[in-house]
Amino acid sequence: MAALTYAVCAADGDAxxxxxxxxxxxxWQDPGFxxxxxxxxxxxxxxxxxxxxxxxxxxxxxxxxxxxxVHPDFPNQGIGxxxxxAMEQRARELAPQAEPDLQVYLRNGFGTKDQRAVExxxxxxxxxxxxxxxxxxxxxxxxxxxxxxxxxxxxxYDPDGQGRVLHAASEETFKDHWGSVPISYETWQxxxxxxxxxxxxxxxxxxxxxxxxxxxxxxxxxxxxxWVGTLGVRRPWRKRGLGQAxxxxxxxxxxxxxxxxxxxxxxxxxxxxxxxxxxxxxxxVAHEYVIYQKTLRPGRAPGYAENNxx
Numbered sequence: 001m002a003a004l005t006y007a008v009c010a011a012d013g014d015a016x017x018x019x020x021x022x023x024x025x026x027x028w029q030d031p032g033f034x035x036x037x038x039x040x041x042x043x044x045x046x047x048x049x050x051x052x053x054x055x056x057x058x059x060x061x062x063x064x065x066x067x068x069x070v071h072p073d074f075p076n077q078g079i080g081x082x083x084x085x086a087m088e089q090r091a092r093e094l095a096p097q098a099e100p101d102l103q104v105y106l107r108n109g110f111g112t113k114d115q116r117a118v119e120x121x122x123x124x125x126x127x128x129x130x131x132x133x134x135x136x137x138x139x140x141x142x143x144x145x146x147x148x149x150x151x152x153x154x155x156x157y158d159p160d161g162q163g164r165v166l167h168a169a170s171e172e173t174f175k176d177h178w179g180s181v182p183i184s185y186e187t188w189q190x191x192x193x194x195x196x197x198x199x200x201x202x203x204x205x206x207x208x209x210x211x212x213x214x215x216x217x218x219x220x221x222x223x224x225x226x227w228v229g230t231l232g233v234r235r236p237w238r239k240r241g242l243g244q245a246x247x248x249x250x251x252x253x254x255x256x257x258x259x260x261x262x263x264x265x266x267x268x269x270x271x272x273x274x275x276x277x278x279x280x281x282x283x284x285v286a287h288e289y290v291i292y293q294k295t296l297r298p299g300r301a302p303g304y305a306e307n308n309x310x
Contacts, residue, residue, distance in 0.1 A: 001024050004051075013113060026190070029194075059303055061104070062104045064094075088124075103302060107129070111287060121294075131289065131291070132290075133286075135263065148245050152214075169234060170232060177270070197219050203215070203218070204253075206237075213236075225259070228262065248281060264278070
């Protein structure tokens with residue numbers, strides 16, 4: 001499976017986002033995923049995997065997310081169509097379990113340069129709803145020292161003693177961002193402390209007394225790139241430079257460890273000023289992605305605030 005994802009991502013010009021075998025296996029542990037029912041594989045005559053699709057129930061059987069790949073050596077053979085339709089059928093089977101007034105939707109994301117994927121999703125009734133960027137910075141020199149907000153300090157992260165409070169702070173921080181849905185503590189753990197390569201020394205949590213003010217949760221990707229997985233500041237501490245301080249501190253720690261390229265993902269349409277912050281510290285857009293959505297049932301948007309960036 002990892003070979004397929006690498007071939008697809010390399011053909012799209014961004015092999016760095018290809019998941020390793022370890023990462024794929026970890027994704028399958030998601031509490032909302034059933035490997036036997038929520039994944040599909042298409043093989044060539046010689047047994048080579050040429051197509052793969054998986055479906056995740058992100059929230060209450062209403063917010064579904066897919067992830068699919070078709071090998072670039074096997075285009076225009078109906079593989080993508082078959083996989084997309086199988087995924088939609090499964091989502092429709094699960095949808096009756098959602099609250100009756102909730103909108104049910106299915107989303108897929110991919111690089112904007114993947115014209116075959118664009119045409120496939122449009123032909124199947126999907127429409128673009130959001131764009132995201134991967135932004136990067138090259139740290140040839142140490143970054144500027146951060147200027148910390150008065151009264152705020154970094155403390156070492158203790159996964160056992162601070163996990164639940166950090167999860168709660170993260171949920172509060174991002175509930176007003178587009179597309180956010182509630183994430184259980186169990187699911188959050190799978191995405192953070194149980195993720196391959198988790199390093200608590202790269203979790204930078206800013207405290208103001210007994211309150212978490214902000215966080216920059218980082219990791220080292222298999223390709224050697226530093227990655228800022230979560231950067232957020234809670235509302236009472238916003239507009240005070242804390243986000244920039246956390247980001248510069250993260251850059252500094254990566255540079256100290258000999259990691260000279262750092263990236264992150266961001267909603268290109270964010271109204272919170274995230275993209276402006278990232279440009280201000282020297283980050284540039286490396287790749288653009290698009291999220292396509294198909295509404296399976298109209299209704300109230302699931303999640304915190306589907307169309308509100310705060």
